[in-house]
Amino acid sequence: MAVATGQRALDAIWEKVELNERLDFEDGLVLMESDDLLQLGELADEARRRRGGTDEVYFVQNLYLNQTNVCRVKCKFCAFAVTQKQGDAYTYTPAEMVEDAVAQRELSRFTEIHMVGGENPHVDFEYYVDIIRSLHEALPDVHLKCFTASEIHHMTKLSGLSHEEVLVQLKEAGLGSLPGGGAEVFADRVRRLIAPGKEHPDFWFHTHRTAHGLGIPTHCTMLYGHVETYEERVDHLLRLREQQDETGGFLAFIPLAFHPENTVFERRGWTFTPGSDDLKMIAVSRLLLDNIANVKAYWIMMGLPLAQVALHFGANDVQGTVVREQIFHAAGAVTETEQKIDELVRVVRAAGRIPVQRDTLYNEVQRWNGAVA
């Protein structure tokens, strides 16, 4: 597709941003193809502020859990999944998960459990309901943000139930929201290359649409930096925007940088995404997704120093304390697996912003006003 490039094209986008006009596919391509990183950051921050964004930067105190690493799907980008027969395979029982979470709660007052895992064919749907019910009973004040749309789809296969029936049962058991994983890149071409065993993206949208209809808020993501083109990135973002127009249930968008270590792509010589691409993704996401309030700079993948810079490229959330991230560390992430609140506060303040600890639904828990200490 021929797209006008250069400063004239960016000037036209500036005008649209100043008038609060919606950007289109061609605008998205111009932004993706621009090498003027600082201007992209300035544009994204301007757009964020014109849509009501403030100096507040959010984070949540959370705990990451993975119920199983056994998975039938074999996505080519995944370094986390194993088969049941591999020595490092694990599938925790609901009782083990509760014991672990309760012990962790003694150490940190997390308000959210973020839990995802493999699509294990050796468990039944009741296993998932039991986990949610048990965690909810043990920690009733903790928000359970659990299971990707792919896992929900897997549960329909295990149970013969519809997506709605699965979600209703999980909600009744205590599920609070869905994370955004499993989206990868929606384009069929990309899907065939990196995740041929995964269900069609229509199921991802169906699951999120159904969740929103049931009053279950969700998150959305894109795994970028592998075989996708700029056109496919923009297409992905605009499909999310369209869904949000329809249902309004996405709390945040999280761009996820692809990590190649321990995947087939590492053997082909692939490396990590450059920081410039990470910042570009944050900026373009913020500009195109005019109806999703929050864009996260996911420090687990980009590192805390770059996440701090990303706060000037349209991001307004640095995710959370996390505690024990495993999926991206299996793929070579060299970041910490946990951040202390003090460190997140320090980093946000040093960026000239106001740290606000939130719960999963963006209600304020605590804020740090005043000058940097």
Ligand code: SF4
């Ligand atoms: S990304 Fe998820 S679905 Fe794909 S192989 Fe890994 S655990 Fe399984």
